[in-house]
Amino acid sequence: MDIFIKNATIVNGIGKSIFKANIGIKEDKIVYIGKENFSSKITINANELILTPGFIDTHSHSDFTIIADPQAEGKITQGITTEINGNCGLSAFPMFEETLERRLPELKALGLPKWNSIDEYISLLKNVNPSINFATLCGHGNIRGSVIGYKNVIADKAKLSKMRNLLKKQLFYKVKGLSTGLIYTPGIFANTEELIELAKVLLPKRGVYATHLRSEGERLISALEEAILVGIKTKIPIHISHLKTSGRENWWKIDTVFYLIESAQREGIKITADSYPYIASATDLDVFLPQWIIEGSREEIVSKLKKESVRKEIAKYIKTRGKKFLDSLLISEVAFEKDRHFEGKKLGDITKLENAHNFICDLLIRSDLYVAVIYFGMNEENLIKILSKPYVMIGTDSSSRSTKGITARGKPHPRGFGSFPRFIRKYVLEKGILSLEEAIRKITYLPAKIFKIHKRGVIKEGYYADIVLFDPSEIEDTATFENPFGISRGIKYVIINGKFSVENGLINDIRNGRILL
Numbered sequence: 001m002d003i004f005i006k007n008a009t010i011v012n013g014i015g016k017s018i019f020k021a022n023i024g025i026k027e028d029k030i031v032y033i034g035k036e037n038f039s040s041k042i043t044i045n046a047n048e049l050i051l052t053p054g055f056i057d058t059h060s061h062s063d064f065t066i067i068a069d070p071q072a073e074g075k076i077t078q079g080i081t082t083e084i085n086g087n088c089g090l091s092a093f094p095m096f097e098e099t100l101e102r103r104l105p106e107l108k109a110l111g112l113p114k115w116n117s118i119d120e121y122i123s124l125l126k127n128v129n130p131s132i133n134f135a136t137l138c139g140h141g142n143i144r145g146s147v148i149g150y151k152n153v154i155a156d157k158a159k160l161s162k163m164r165n166l167l168k169k170q171l172f173y174k175v176k177g178l179s180t181g182l183i184y185t186p187g188i189f190a191n192t193e194e195l196i197e198l199a200k201v202l203l204p205k206r207g208v209y210a211t212h213l214r215s216e217g218e219r220l221i222s223a224l225e226e227a228i229l230v231g232i233k234t235k236i237p238i239h240i241s242h243l244k245t246s247g248r249e250n251w252w253k254i255d256t257v258f259y260l261i262e263s264a265q266r267e268g269i270k271i272t273a274d275s276y277p278y279i280a281s282a283t284d285l286d287v288f289l290p291q292w293i294i295e296g297s298r299e300e301i302v303s304k305l306k307k308e309s310v311r312k313e314i315a316k317y318i319k320t321r322g323k324k325f326l327d328s329l330l331i332s333e334v335a336f337e338k339d340r341h342f343e344g345k346k347l348g349d350i351t352k353l354e355n356a357h358n359f360i361c362d363l364l365i366r367s368d369l370y371v372a373v374i375y376f377g378m379n380e381e382n383l384i385k386i387l388s389k390p391y392v393m394i395g396t397d398s399s400s401r402s403t404k405g406i407t408a409r410g411k412p413h414p415r416g417f418g419s420f421p422r423f424i425r426k427y428v429l430e431k432g433i434l435s436l437e438e439a440i441r442k443i444t445y446l447p448a449k450i451f452k453i454h455k456r457g458v459i460k461e462g463y464y465a466d467i468v469l470f471d472p473s474e475i476e477d478t479a480t481f482e483n484p485f486g487i488s489r490g491i492k493y494v495i496i497n498g499k500f501s502v503e504n505g506l507i508n509d510i511r512n513g514r515i516l517l
């Protein structure tokens with residue numbers, strides 16, 4: 001045997017009660033679970049540590065960062081061993097025409113070359129040896145942007161068939177499904193019929209339709225109904241990304257949300273969701289503007305933002321939402337160097353209500369629309385209800401970043417470094433909203449089953465040795481909104497495909513992730 005772990009307290013992923021056993025690993029697989037002892041190249045005495053399958057980050061955005069920074073420190077140190085990327089309509093492929101054009105600034109910021117196809121992307125990935133297992137969805141935005149561009153037009157039959165064919169090509173590569181981002185351009189321009197027609201392409205393999213709903217606040221209910229309709233019409237599994245009730249005036253909708261999801265489940269529609277255990281979300285500042293303003297090309301949007309009449313409309317809109325709205329938005333990253341000092345500050349602290357419209361427009365123009373924000377728009381009570389649901393997994397909704405290098409920039413949401421330890425510490429061990437067995441099931445076996453991550457997510461002989469050992473008395477997130485790059489505590493060992501990536505609580509340079517494509 002290569003690794004022998006003695007006296008482990010095992011939570012095996014399928015929700016069964018905790019048991020004690022020894023675990024043997026040979027090459028990349030678990031080869032023994034039981035009471036016997038074996039000699040081995042490396043032996044660890046687990047003592048009080050809890051052993052679980054490696055965590056699966058259901059909602060990841062590492063498509064670009066994993067190439068710029070394949071170590072993925074923030075993810076590995078949380079115990080994440082597999083990421084599902086390509087969420088919210090954005091994947092690393094295909095990137096033709098306007099899709100590529102739109103994403104060039106991001107590629108440039110990370111020092112990455114251009115590419116178009118999934119083949120080119122896979123070869124880039126292989127070259128960097130990611131530390132973490134890479135699985136991905138295909139982004140609807142990539143498909144629409146490559147075929148139609150970023151225009152507000154309905155897809156005609158010819159375009160629809162082009163999009164279907166392009167999606168079909170991606171599915172040859174074990175892509176896990178289709179993701180949509182219906183608040184972002186160009187996803188926002190797709191009607192329900194287009195979503196259904198594209199989702200039907202997934203049918204032979206029953207890939208997942210994962211969706212960032214058209215609205216998470218004001219029109220949350222109709223947006224959820226649209227996602228369920230896709231499930232009814234196509235019979236493919238539906239996954240709601242970062243399930244939430246966004247904005248104080250929408251918190252009351254949570255029970256209707258559960259009612260709709262669970263009624264559909266009873267009708268036979270498979271529906272799951274993911275959530276990150278924080279009451280703040282992170283997105284782009286421009287998505288808070290009325291839809292007619294963010295339509296069109298980047299140049300068109302910028303020229304709209306310069307117009308006095310448009311600014312007046314924005315002023316009216318901000319006034320109706322009030323000072324509370326400005327206080328709930330924190331600037332996390334800007335592209336314009338001289339505005340960097342605004343990072344980590346709340347809009348309410350840097351501009352007055354009367355002038356906020358001008359401030360926001362100028363800020364967006366200077367950064368060529370690249371302004372990322374953190375929005376404090378959720379409440380704890382609903383978050384607990386969401387995290388408690390048996391069909392809700394955990395997703396960081398973050399890209400992989402590290403404490404050093406090109407990804408150690410800005411003030412991103414702390415969920416990129418802390419989500420999984422926070423879920424276990426705060427919600428499971430302290431608040432006790434779930435048993436540990438159930439919590440681990442939701443972050444290992446459940447996502448592996450839904451997204452078809454084969455032979456992972458369970459501690460079982462013959463399965464891949466993706467394993468986490470953590471100290472239940474120590475496990476805790478340390479990343480905060482002020483210091484989002486804080487490494488989590490208590491994750492003692494992380495094994496990926498049979499090799500240690502974290503030993504005695506410290507990350508090493510071994511990059512043993514697999515590309516699950």
Ligand SMILES: [Zn+2]
Nearest residue numbers: 088212241242
């Ligand atoms: Zn999203």
